[in-house]
Amino acid sequence: MQPTTKFRKSSPIPLLFILAPFLVVLVSYVLYHATTLPSIQLPEIIPAVPLHSVTSYVNYSLAELRLSEAVRIPTISKRFDEFTSDDLEHLKRFRGFLEREFPTVRNALNWEIVGGHSLLLSWKGSEGVDTNLPILFCAHQDVVGVDNPGDWDFPPFSGAIKGGFIHGRGTLDVKGMLISQLVAVEALLKAGYRPKRSFYLAFGHDEETIASEGSKALRNLFIERRLRFKFILDEGLPISNRMFPGIEAPLALIGVAEKGMMQLHIRARSSGGHGSMPFSDNAVHMLSKAVSRVADIKPKATLADGPIGDLLQSLAPEHPWLLARAVLGSSFLAEHLVRILPAKVSPGLAAMTRTTLATTQIRGGLGGNVLPNDATASVNCRIRPGETAEEVLHYVAKAIGALIVDADQRGSNDTAFSPLTIWYNCDGPRGCDPSPVSSSNTEAYRVLAGSIRHVYDNALVAPSLLMGATDAATYKVVSDNIYRFQPIRLWPQDVARIHGLNERIATKDLHDMIGFFITVILNADNM
Numbered sequence: 137m138q139p140t141t142k143f144r145k146s147s148p149i150p151l152l153f154i155l156a157p158f159l160v161v162l163v164s165y166v167l168y169h170a171t172t173l174p175s176i177q178l179p180e181i182i183p184a185v186p187l188h189s190v191t192s193y194v195n196y197s198l199a200e201l202r203l204s205e206a207v208r209i210p211t212i213s214k215r216f217d218e219f220t221s222d223d224l225e226h227l228k229r230f231r232g233f234l235e236r237e238f239p240t241v242r243n244a245l246n247w248e249i250v251g252g253h254s255l256l257l258s259w260k261g262s263e264g265v266d267t268n269l270p271i272l273f274c275a276h277q278d279v280v281g282v283d284n285p286g287d288w289d290f291p292p293f294s295g296a297i298k299g300g301f302i303h304g305r306g307t308l309d310v311k312g313m314l315i316s317q318l319v320a321v322e323a324l325l326k327a328g329y330r331p332k333r334s335f336y337l338a339f340g341h342d343e344e345t346i347a348s349e350g351s352k353a354l355r356n357l358f359i360e361r362r363l364r365f366k367f368i369l370d371e372g373l374p375i376s377n378r379m380f381p382g383i384e385a386p387l388a389l390i391g392v393a394e395k396g397m398m399q400l401h402i403r404a405r406s407s408g409g410h411g412s413m414p415f416s417d418n419a420v421h422m423l424s425k426a427v428s429r430v431a432d433i434k435p436k437a438t439l440a441d442g443p444i445g446d447l448l449q450s451l452a453p454e455h456p457w458l459l460a461r462a463v464l465g466s467s468f469l470a471e472h473l474v475r476i477l478p479a480k481v482s483p484g485l486a487a488m489t490r491t492t493l494a495t496t497q498i499r500g501g502l503g504g505n506v507l508p509n510d511a512t513a514s515v516n517c518r519i520r521p522g523e524t525a526e527e528v529l530h531y532v533a534k535a536i537g538a539l540i541v542d543a544d545q546r547g548s549n550d551t552a553f554s555p556l557t558i559w560y561n562c563d564g565p566r567g568c569d570p571s572p573v574s575s576s577n578t579e580a581y582r583v584l585a586g587s588i589r590h591v592y593d594n595a596l597v598a599p600s601l602l603m604g605a606t607d608a609a610t611y612k613v614v615s616d617n618i619y620r621f622q623p624i625r626l627w628p629q630d631v632a633r634i635h636g637l638n639e640r641i642a643t644k645d646l647h648d649m650i651g652f653f654i655t656v657i658l659n660a661d662n663m
């Protein structure tokens with residue numbers, strides 16, 4: 137029997153004929169849109185005072201020597217309660233070195249020691265801080281340690297100047313920027329420049345620790361003095377080369393937000409026993425299952441709440457590939473791309489658009505023949521804008537079936553009825569949540585972008601998201617406009633030098649960074 141018309145399978149051909157005109161119109165529209173995308177790069181801002189009239193006061197060879205000497209003082213970061221007398225001596229020496237090397241700045245600016253070892257330098261403008269909000273530049277005096285000094289091409293605390301580079305720990309992170317800021321202010325003072333607006337320089341002493349006591353003390357001082365800043369510029373993203381396939385021009389990324397950072401702790405407990413009779417619960421087995429479930433969690437990828445949508449929109453008109461322009465330039469297509477693109481295809485983009493969970497430590501077991509009754513794991517969580525630490529804690533706890541406990545309850549017998557517990561602690565002043573997202577549609581952002589485009593001829597500028605944490609996160613209560621940017625040209629192979637082996641800065645980058653800070657000060661004073 138023939139099926140009735142009602143149930144006959146319809147042929148796809150007529151359907152295609154019906155849809156074809158719509159598809160043609162849609163594809164034509166997307167391609168037309170892609171080919172006519174206008175550039176949204178901001179124009180360069182030329183300082184009112186000619187740059188060379190100030191840079192003529194910069195002694196670039198001396199600036200290199202000063203950075204070299206700064207590197208030779210090993211101000212290795214520690215928690216405040218772990219500083220040895222040697223460490224404190226190094227910090228003291230570093231402060232003494234700055235005062236000795238920059239007498240012009242020392243005499244013209246107010247120098248204060250804050251929180252024991254951090255420095256706050258205030259350059260008073262001719263107008264009050266209430267009528268003309270001041271600007272804050274940040275850097276830090278401390279550096280991370282070195283595990284394997286013998287593997288370095290040049291000893292890590294030698295500050296060797298060779299082959300167009302200054303070598304050593306802290307050159308990139310971030311003594312190069314600290315010295316550049318001071319040289320820029322020194323040159324402006326020598327050129328007789330007197331700002332209308334006040335400028336502050338804050339140099340923390342333990343930025344590389346979560347405790348970051350220096351930034352906490354500085355922030356408290358700003359609050360006490362009712363200081364608010366027009367904008368804050370801290371270390372952050374670089375001028376990257378070839379980080380995005382197809383984009384040949386250097387790309388200056390201004391970090392307008394940073395991801396949150398939380399360490400989750402998972403603990404499994406069981407009754408234990410002898411290894412010869414492994415039939416009771418085993419804490420390591422329980423913990424392994426929990427850790428494996430954490431690895432299976434797929435946090436949502438989205439462009440909705442962070443700055444990455446704006447980054448892609450900035451890149452779209454500059455991209456040479458039509459398909460890339462079409463996808464990146466359409467928020468609809470770009471959103472779907474980040475949702476379906478496997479993280480392995482573009483780990484960088486994946487990390488920028490979602491919360492990431494990485495189990496980094498695991499401990500448990502007492503002996504080879506003892507069934508473990510207690511095991512713990514730590515999960516490093518980097519939280520995207522739009523999510524909070526509490527939300528992440530809850531969905532991880534649900535996925536592994538763990539009881540959420542307070543950090544101070546973790547060893548308590550009250551929780552003994554649950555074999556699996558989870559908690560986090562958030563001690564530092566930055567908190568665990570992602571920072572607020574500063575707008576890229578402000579006068580302050582335009583001044584930064586315009587100054588970058590003045591100093592770095594062909595650079596594109598775009599807002600982006602910082603994966604790591606900076607002192608800037610501590611200062612969110614004293615400014616709405618917090619930007620994280622360090623003008624160093626970084627190639628993909630150089631990224632590992634930061635906190636890693638053979639850290640170095642190109643002398644040209646140091647020179648240009650001085651020009652950048654002079655330009656920003658002049659342009660920001662004219663806002």
Ligand SMILES: [Zn+2]
Pocket residue numbers: 276309310343371
């Ligand atoms: Zn740093």
